[in-house]
Amino acid sequence: MHPDLSPHLHTGECNELITRLMQCHKEHSVLKFFGTCNDVDRDMRQCLKKERLEKRERSKQHAAEMKKKLRAKPKEQL
Numbered sequence: 001m002h003p004d005l006s007p008h009l010h011t012g013e014c015n016e017l018i019t020r021l022m023q024c025h026k027e028h029s030v031l032k033f034f035g036t037c038n039d040v041d042r043d044m045r046q047c048l049k050k051e052r053l054e055k056r057e058r059s060k061q062h063a064a065e066m067k068k069k070l071r072a073k074p075k076e077q078l
Contacts, residue, residue, distance in 0.1 A: 003048060014051060017044040 007015050021044050024037035031037075 002045070003052075010048070011051060014044065014047040017047050020044075 003009075005018050007018075010018065017040065021037060021040045024040050025032050028036045
């Protein structure tokens with residue numbers, strides 16, 4: 001199962017792979033069940049994983065910055 005494949009959620013690289021996969025599925029409506037589109041699907045999943053891991057790392061960094069800010073302020077200012 002893939003995450004939401006809406007174009008506004010992904011990078012241009014991943015959007016291109018998503019488009020290629022959708023086109024492959026349209027062109028090979030029966031053969032897709034026999035692995036015709038597996039290479040494109042695999043590439044797309046790798047791209048989506050890379051995006052997810054980058055987003056996760058950005059979130060961790062942001063959380064660390066916020067913790068640092070909160071700990072630096074005196075309790076009266078909270």
